[in-house]
Amino acid sequence: MTRCLGALLAAGLAMAGLPGTGAAQDTAGEDGAFVTFRVLKPEMALKAAQAALEHCRAEGYQVGVTVVDRFGLPQVFLRDRFAGAHVQDTSFRKAWTAVSFRTGTSALHEETAPGTESFGIRFLETALPLGGGLPVMGGDGSMVGGIGVSGAPGPSLDDVCAQAGLDAIEFDIAF
Structure with a gap:
């Protein structure tokens, strides 16, 4: 059961496009529901x-x-x-x-x-x-x-x- 939940969670994260899951970013630099931006250090x-x-x-x-x-x-x-x-x-x-x-x-x-x-x-x-x-x-x-x-x-x-x-x-x- 635990292995099944882990597989479902991994699949869900991949479909959500979270960083590190291999999901491609669109041309606007956005990744799913998030926007990427930079600020000065x-x-x-x-x-x-x-x-x-x-x-x-x-x-x-x-x-x-x-x-x-x-x-x-x-x-x-x-x-x-x-x-x-x-x-x-x-x-x-x-x-x-x-x-x-x-x-x-x-x-x-x-x-x-x-x-x-x-x-x-x-x-x-x-x-x-x-x-x-x-x-x-x-x-x-x-x-x-x-x-x-x-x-x-x-x-x-x-x-x-x-x-x-x-x-x-x-x-x-x-x-």
């Missing part, structure tokens, strides 16, 4: 945040940097010693916005200007369409996180610092 999130902070510091800016995962949840926050109190919230909201809308926040700033069809996005509680937030894309084009910088003298300079963070991990996430 904490070490990569930290490396990106440190590079962005160091770039801003070298330019004379005191900033805060937040790296979020693909779902907008914070992985890392770094604040330089003289950065304003607002940088934690602002850098998080920029990173969250970049992930949520899958675009850089400078582009979203233009797309949500008053009088545009998407102007209402500016009224979402967490969204912040202001330069300094960039999506982090894996080498296969998948969203793996977002980075937000706040505290440089202007949003375009926040963008430059955020890009320095992405540049620091570009090789690590390219494959």
